[in-house]
Amino acid sequence: MTDITTTDIQVGDWHLHTHQAGNPEDPTVLWLHGSGPGVSARSNWEALITSMPGYRHIAPDLLGFGDSSHPEDLPEGVGASARLRAQAILQLLDVLGVDRTHVVGNSMGGMVTLLMLKDRPELFDRVILMGSGGAPIPPTPDLIRMVRYYEEPTADAMLELLGRFVYDTSGFGDSIRQIAEDRAVFAGRADIQRSHERTFTPEAEPLWFPGEALAGIKHEVLVVHGREDRIIPVEASYHLARHLPNAQLHVLPHAGHWVQIEQVSRFRDLARLFLNEESRTKGI
Template identity: 45%
Template sequence: MTVTTASRIREEDVAIGAGRHLRVLQTGEPGQPALLFLHGSGPGVTAGSNWRGVLDALGEGYHGIAPDILGFGDSSYPDPQPQGFKAQAEVRIDALFALIDTLGLERVVLVGNSMGGMYSLRMAQLRPELVAGLVLMGSGGMPGLEPTPGLVKLVTYFDDPTVEAMAELLLEFVHDKEAFGDRVADVAAERMPVVRRPWIEAGHRAMFAPEMLSFEPADLARLDVPALVVHGRNDVIVPLECSHYLSEHLPQADLYVINKCGHWTQIEQAERFSSVLRDFVEGRVR
């Protein structure tokens, strides 16, 4: 186990059975309210790239857990790769449940960004007794959603997998491109060693299919847990209407829209998101 310099984040590989492991970042201690952070689906994405800032800002009194989802980052990958978004989701969610059970977590708040939000909704369907609350950020899941140009650029990244194309793609995730220009170049360069692993491209290409994971109003109505639905008003990856749909049909949902913010609410508006997350957990879950 290693501890990140100038941070309380611990990083380790957690065995989840069948010869597999998940690379996991953790803060806090077992027994504290548990928050499971699930990242999105971009090429080269890791738990650290999505969640390190939020974990550092989480503060005392929480057990934060952020895994590289199966097939991403430094976690194991399925071989052969399941074909299609739903098939990939099934295998990856099984691995996340195995992580929850291995860590001995009885109840968790699921904090899901984009793809991670869709996984959070599916996990709440499958094992509702585990889910203390839902925080969905730029989440898909609305039936009949047409891909945005930004999402198409993400899906087709491996047609031109260069560092320049990565930087151009990542700028789609933020609204204030001038403020993030220098940082995006660094993040793009940091992601490239992960992107160049052959199983990362294989998993990416296998995942995207015409039929995505979606939730009908009746499905959402049965998820009767506290929920916070967060969306950047200027998101060009997943449209704001998705979060309006989710908040309309989840029985206990609050909708929080952040102005002048893109798809990466937890990065572009890190302090604001962390504050809203803590307020939700303290006021609605605890």
């Protein structure tokens, strides 16, 4: 297993709590987590970035999540806040001296990824979108429940919410109650709650990527989705794969929104195969 080094890296007026693993001389993979109360980069990606040698892994807490900065004036709404988060990640890569990287984006992290691909396409090599948001489809009841978590921010509510993110909670074993309790405590921080509520201000416009916007993204993209995803339905990834010109789609059975946790071995194998393929497209 590869060791993780964690530092707070200054990007303009903020810091991003950033985990790194692997050899800095190897190809870089940037890992961007999704949203949710109490989410962090380490909880999303630890099992992967410690078990994929041959890469330099960078996994930051997005701006307004985890132990990164939580600006009091974080723009309201998914779209506006995602654009600021994308700018912060681009600054992070500049500070770290990264001039070319693969990127993995989960859920909201996928939306941030798509924004960055349009802003600075030359910075990115291969792309993995997993359970990504951004498709012009209505929110599911389970996504709405996640957004409204702070109406009842208890350990029991967190335990119930975790069950909506996965296909089968038995994969957590007897520890799921403790995971829920720990995550509820973390999510109870005032700055984390404020960032969540500003991100999901109901009056703000959503962030959607129509087909014509996706058509201009020429990168090779692996789109992965859990078939039983209750947070973002699999139809969202069909939309992405249909319109991204160099996309391939893999739908995994018996998996919910957290494919990287429920089916870590299968996802790791898919990622390795895809990232090691010879590019079939001309340079971006």
